[in-house]
Amino acid sequence: MRISIASDHAGFEQKQALAAYLQGEGHEVADRGPENDDRVDYPDFAQLVAQDVADGAADYGVLVCGTGIGMAIAANKVHGIRAVNVVTPQFAELSREHNNANVVTVSGRFVPLEENEAIIDTFLSTPFGGGRHAGRVEKIMALEEN
Template sequence: MRVSIGADHAGFEQKQALAAYLESRGFEVCDRGPANDDRVDYPDYAALVAADVAEGAADFGVLVCGTGIGMAMAADKVPGVRAANIINTEFAALCREHNDANVITLSGRFVPLEENERILDTFFATEFGGGRHASRVEKIMQLD
């Protein structure tokens, strides 16, 4: 599975750790930056990762900033992306099962690394449920 990952300065440390974690679990990871923790603008990195997913260069995207909120708002502007800001494993499962989320955004300041690892494990292990959820996801996509 191909995963595009990016962050801003607040999420840089966790991005580095999460990229290594995903690689250790067999994922092909494309790190879209940044290369250090110098101050940057999160929409720039959200756009890179979201474009990878929308264009099919990656199966999923992972974005990390201070809260994950700004990254989700920016990534959702890219047609074809369904980004969800997730802070626990239950929401990780539901965003995949009910909403077919293809980009997950995480908090690098308020959620510990170990919890974000569990969140990613759940996100990637959960399949889209289809059924009654499929028509709702289609309606979301029509908003693009």
């Protein structure tokens, strides 16, 4: 899979580790920054990853900040993005199965690296359930048109 990944300064260390982990799992990873842990504004990096996914340059996006919350809010402003802030593998599974999420945001400060690896593995390996969920996702996406 093609994965676009980025962070802010608070998530930089885990972003680096997660990018290497994903490459080791055989994924094509586009690291959209930052290049160090100097203070940056997370919306700038959320937009880069979200746009990669929206444009089809990446299959999925991964964003890391202190909590993951700000990244999710920012990424969801990009048309076509369904970003979810996830703290457990079960939430990752349900976000894909029920909501067809295409960007996952994780906490670099409050969730250990190994748990974030499990969250991302689950996110990437869970298919969208379709069925009754498809109509709901269509309704969510229709909100962007208003």
